[in-house]
Amino acid sequence: MPEIDRRHLLKAASATSVAGLTGLAGCLGGGGGDADSLSIGVVTDTSGPYAHLGNSVIRGIKLGLAQSLDADTEELADSNTVEGSGVTVEILTEDSGLAADTGRQKARKLVQSDEVDILQGSVSSSVAAAVQDVATNASTPMFIDTAAATSLTGENCNKYTFRTSQTTYQDALAGGKYAAENLGSNFYFVGADYSWGHDSVAQWKSVIEENGGSAAGESFVSPGTSNYTPYLQKADESGADSIVVALTGTDGIRFSRDLADFGTDFDATATGVTTVPWMQQVGTAATGFSAIPKYFWPFPDNSTNEWIIEQYSSQWNTVPSIFTSGAHAAGYAIGQGMQSAGSNDADPLIEEWHGMTIEKTARGDGAYTIRECNHQAEFPMYLGHFEETSGGSMDVEPVLDDTFEAQASIRPCGETGCSGIEL
Amino acid sequence: MTPLSVGLGDLATTFVNGVSYGMILVLVALGLSLVFGLMGVLNFAHGALFMLGGYIGLAVMELTGGGITGFVLALIIAPLVVAAIGAGLERTVYKPLYDTEPIYQLLLTFGLAVVIEEAVKYIWGAAPPGVPPRPAVFDGAVVFMGISLPYYRVFTILLGAAVVAGTALFLSRTRFGLIVRAGVYNTDRTATLGLNVERAFTAVFGLGAFIAALGGVVYIYRAIEPSVGASIILPAFIVVIVGGLGSFWGSVIAGLLIGIIWQFAAVYAPVPAGTVIFLVMIAVLLLRPQGILGEAEVEV
Numbered sequence: 001m002p003e004i005d006r007r008h009l010l011k012a013a014s015a016t017s018v019a020g021l022t023g024l025a026g027c028l029g030g031g032g033g034d035a036d037s038l039s040i041g042v043v044t045d046t047s048g049p050y051a052h053l054g055n056s057v058i059r060g061i062k063l064g065l066a067q068s069l070d071a072d073t074e075e076l077a078d079s080n081t082v083e084g085s086g087v088t089v090e091i092l093t094e095d096s097g098l099a100a101d102t103g104r105q106k107a108r109k110l111v112q113s114d115e116v117d118i119l120q121g122s123v124s125s126s127v128a129a130a131v132q133d134v135a136t137n138a139s140t141p142m143f144i145d146t147a148a149a150t151s152l153t154g155e156n157c158n159k160y161t162f163r164t165s166q167t168t169y170q171d172a173l174a175g176g177k178y179a180a181e182n183l184g185s186n187f188y189f190v191g192a193d194y195s196w197g198h199d200s201v202a203q204w205k206s207v208i209e210e211n212g213g214s215a216a217g218e219s220f221v222s223p224g225t226s227n228y229t230p231y232l233q234k235a236d237e238s239g240a241d242s243i244v245v246a247l248t249g250t251d252g253i254r255f256s257r258d259l260a261d262f263g264t265d266f267d268a269t270a271t272g273v274t275t276v277p278w279m280q281q282v283g284t285a286a287t288g289f290s291a292i293p294k295y296f297w298p299f300p301d302n303s304t305n306e307w308i309i310e311q312y313s314s315q316w317n318t319v320p321s322i323f324t325s326g327a328h329a330a331g332y333a334i335g336q337g338m339q340s341a342g343s344n345d346a347d348p349l350i351e352e353w354h355g356m357t358i359e360k361t362a363r364g365d366g367a368y369t370i371r372e373c374n375h376q377a378e379f380p381m382y383l384g385h386f387e388e389t390s391g392g393s394m395d396v397e398p399v400l401d402d403t404f405e406a407q408a409s410i411r412p413c414g415e416t417g418c419s420g421i422e423l
Numbered sequence: 424m425t426p427l428s429v430g431l432g433d434l435a436t437t438f439v440n441g442v443s444y445g446m447i448l449v450l451v452a453l454g455l456s457l458v459f460g461l462m463g464v465l466n467f468a469h470g471a472l473f474m475l476g477g478y479i480g481l482a483v484m485e486l487t488g489g490g491i492t493g494f495v496l497a498l499i500i501a502p503l504v505v506a507a508i509g510a511g512l513e514r515t516v517y518k519p520l521y522d523t524e525p526i527y528q529l530l531l532t533f534g535l536a537v538v539i540e541e542a543v544k545y546i547w548g549a550a551p552p553g554v555p556p557r558p559a560v561f562d563g564a565v566v567f568m569g570i571s572l573p574y575y576r577v578f579t580i581l582l583g584a585a586v587v588a589g590t591a592l593f594l595s596r597t598r599f600g601l602i603v604r605a606g607v608y609n610t611d612r613t614a615t616l617g618l619n620v621e622r623a624f625t626a627v628f629g630l631g632a633f634i635a636a637l638g639g640v641v642y643i644y645r646a647i648e649p650s651v652g653a654s655i656i657l658p659a660f661i662v663v664i665v666g667g668l669g670s671f672w673g674s675v676i677a678g679l680l681i682g683i684i685w686q687f688a689a690v691y692a693p694v695p696a697g698t699v700i701f702l703v704m705i706a707v708l709l710l711r712p713q714g715i716l717g718e719a720e721v722e723v
Binding site: 046047049051052112193220221222224225227228229230231233234237249250251253254257261262276278282283284323371393394395 | 436437444447544548550551556557571573575644645647649654658662685686687695696697
């Protein structure tokens with residue numbers, strides 16, 4: 001392989017926004033693709049409060065790749081190289097520190113210095129948008145595995161961007177519908193006071209109202225708020241019978257404790273709040289939450305999910321996170337696409353992923369389909385709640401209530417804001 | 424219920440919840456105020472000691488099998504361990520900086536906070552740790568005249584009050600407290616009289632760390648993770664500023680006042696509650712720049 005081939009030169013040039021060169025990519029690129037090696041640059045959060053999510057995503061990608069390439073999984077915990085079916089995949093990880101600027105720099109470094117074939121990320125939607133920007137300018141495919149902002153595969157959709165994790169709208173369509181039908185009739189909304197919280201509340205509210213529920217009021221709370229009793233008091237005074245919560249991290253933990261102590265009359269549902277570390281920290285306070293539209297490891301009943309749980313337990317001595325399902329699907333899609341395309345070049349890979357049904361996923365065989373209209377994966381959505389348990393290492397366990405069909409849990413192509421994707 | 428029917432019961436509920444929130448602020452701010460009042464050191468590492476107390480408390484609870492026994496042991500052992508660490512830091516790291524510019528102290532204590540947080544991440548990991556179930560004695564609430572206050576909040580209020588009273592008595596009624604206060608008034612003269620002022624300062628720094636760690640253990644059942652110290656230090660500083668830099672009783676009053684005002688604002692005011700603590704600070708600094716009980720020394 002020459003030291004600098006045309007493809008990599010073009011990537012580097014366009015990533016630094018040298019005007020004009022990007023347009024030539026279509027003329028000069030292509031050809032010379034390598035069928036036996038691939039590198040993936042992952043920009044995610046591996047140090048901050050959401051490090052458990054970032055780390056679990058890296059594990060999920062490795063598992064998906066290993067399964068699709070039929071690779072040996074024994075060294076998976078310690079190695080960032082997955083080898084199988086004659087293909088060697090190298091995973092390079094970079095920490096975004098949850099900052100968009102850092103994410104952008106790291107993505108540029110991965111594309112320019114490390115010459116990765118695929119970018120992947122990120123926990124925060126603003127970091128994901130920055131990585132998406134770099135990926136698109138460099139004509140490098142990108143998989144989004146955590147970030148949930150609808151715009152990434154909505155207004156900002158393009159042929160290079162694929163997402164296997166769920167959007168805030170998929171959460172709202174499944175969770176909001178289930179909540180309106182099963183939880184209550186009059187809802188109070190508590191959201192984090194930044195774009196994700198506002199988007200989530202607006203989407204849940206519209207879905208709940210479409211399904212016959214009503215909105216009693218709403219509060220937006222600064223991140224880091226240490227006392228949620230005022231909002232429970234306002235919800236109580238509003239006459240609401242249920243609460244929808246869109247908070248993350250320790251805010252979600254503190255809210256859940258206050259809810260358990262004060263708001264025992266409310267049924268609560270949430271987006272963002274419910275993660276595995278949250279369950280381990282709030283314990284029985286988790287039982288106040290239901291209609292949760294997230295993947296929890298006991299929900300799916302299929303051999304791939306069992307294999308993932310087994311691998312997680314033996315390699316990392318823990319259970320999969322709520323983002324493992326999407327990260328595994330991305331890893332599997334990359335391996336599957338690489339084998340079908342017989343190349344690590346962007347264009348043939350993109351053609352494979354465009355409309356791809358992913359063969360093995362944590363939600364079942366062929367459960368994920370990457371839509372041609374906006375490159376967002378559609379998949380069945382789980383709705384669950386938490387129950388007290390004894391004997392295990394945790395005080396509560398997630399229990400599945402219902403599964404919604406993939407198409408019913410995603411906005412129709414015409415409503416996503418994506419103006420279509422031309423290959 | 425319509426807004427018009429907001430009665431005395433709702434106001435009382437808001438007030439009591441505000442007091443319980445304020446007491447958490449007092450627990451965090453007290454050690455900070457004490458160390459500033461006696462040594463003039465703005466200790467940015469105070470939040471990290473608070474967080475460290477929570478993690479050591481968790482370790483104690485895990486070793487002792489959790490439950491109420493584990494929690495009580497954590498409330499005793501973690502503050503003692505953190506106090507020892509604090510005293511050790513005072514001897515080795517803080518002491519050479521007493522007579523230097525405040526900027527050196529800021530840099531040093533900020534750096535220490537980073538070191539402690541990274542050490543905790545290295546030992547216990549960056550993700551929020553698992554927490555043993557909260558002891559069952561804290562389940563439920565005191566119901567009094569229509570106001571419901573959960574037991575854990577009652578416990579926090581009582582513990583905060585006990586810490587305030589204990590510290591006040593220590594400073595005003597013990598011989599050691601007398602040396603401390605004399606040392607603050609005039610370090611050189613007190614030393615000339617043959618009293619060991621240095622040892623008193625070390626002990627007070629240890630006491631500040633002890634109270635911080637106690638708050639950290641209480642906070643295990645709010646939410647604990649490595650960055651919790653960094654997020655708690657800002658409101659703590661505001662409480663100390665509003666109370667009057669270094670004023671012991673000023674911090675107590677300011678903590679409770681901010682807790683109550685915040686609670687009322689969050690329920691009734693149309694502004695985002697996150698801004699309230701800053702509005703209170705601005706108002707106090709405009710009307711009374713030295714703070715509520717502002718004098719740069721301990722008032723006991």
